[in-house]
Amino acid sequence: MADITIRLYIGPSSSDLRELVVPAERPLGDLIIDWKKVYLLAEQDSQGEMIRYQLYRESEGKKVPVDPKKSLRDLRFQAYQELFLTDACHPWWQGTTSQPTTTSQSKAPGTAPLRGPATSKRVTTATTPNPSPSSRPLPSFSPCSIELAPGCVRQIGETGVVINRDYLLRELPKSVSTLERTLMWMRQESRLLAVSRSDNGHCSIVWKQSWYLMAHHPVYISGTKYSRNEAIQIEETVTLLLGRDGWPITIRLHSTSITR
Template identity: 30%
Template sequence: MSKKVKVKIKYNSTDSPICDLYQDISIDEAINELVDNLKLEKFSKENRIRYGLFFPDDGSQIDGKKRVGDILDDGMELYLADVSNPWFRQPPRTQSPGLRPSPPPPPPCNEVQACRLRLAHGCTYTIPNDRVIIDRSFLIEHLPKSEVIRQDVQKRMFGNAPLGSVSRDPHCEVFRKGERWFIRAIHSVYVNGKRYKGTEIPVTGSLMEIVLGDKGWHITIELFTP
């Protein structure tokens, strides 16, 4: 009988029930069970809603392919949200009922944002000098040693691992051109399931998730004002 992990799932600003998740299922499978048990909407108009689990401390999304028992512990609090519109990143409403909310002020035209990479949970890398080249050696150098060892073990046991899909040669480059940030996909880079190679991709929004290689390594690109 598979053991369970007891976690607190917050899926809106008020509700946060305690839920039991089997340790031997994937995060994606756990999400499907939570959506059914909590009776959440599965469609927005005619489009299926894609839910994700997020860490509340930094808002990073948990890799859906990882096993529950490998990444979650009893007593943890997690956010469950539509990945395209996470409820916990919405600004609080301060207007009185019945009044239309005021649009946020436009950012100054001369504002230049910095960029950092969320390489794994609790592991970030701020890009120096507005440019960084990412390859497998870069990830091995900056990821926690425990994660690098786990990837090596997974590759030995199963013949592949996400880190092994990242090229030993330069895989991609993240750089600033003028006031905008771009990704140069030297090898395969996936954004929202679409594959890019040999092209430049603009970084849109304050958070953008990319995958390096087929079933490869997930990186979240975050733009911020220093």
């Protein structure tokens, strides 16, 4: 797999510039997840809402979002071209009069920092006031379901769901649940043994303007491990393992939206 050198901005100053060598064929959404970990980007904003990060590129003097499912090769990206990583709802360059450069510059009013604790306040300009949470339009709710076993599907409401071993034993088909209980009682191999029985769940699925998987204990998606309460935005159907070689579940999003 060929690599390509890019210039990544995660903020407006020269110290926020990174020159990176990345796989040209890797989906950009996977790179975003990696960079969130490496650069310790905040998971929540000052209102406690989950932050959805987005990559942008320059096109005709404007920053335009790029599809996280595409790779740099798909986008025909050239060496040393620039990418900009930001909170999709509050791009850090909004309110600035100039684009970030490699020379040192002070942060302009209206720039919202990407990093820092979730309690940090966002700065806004007088001409573009930040609406209070009560005045913001609520996003449409998109239904979601999980498949716990072939033919065993459970719908998830806006309150989300907490998944642990007891939940699976309760919700799985009786024949499957009985078999797994027997295997565990006989101290034989059961994939449910990898699933935590913790009250706060092995993982949870929550709605925060979008669907998120909260990995309280190790969760594996396409071989990548997530844990320690990492938040993974769910943008398409995804199958994951609860624990190493653990129980597989599939999360499906539905196109129907419920406007509130």
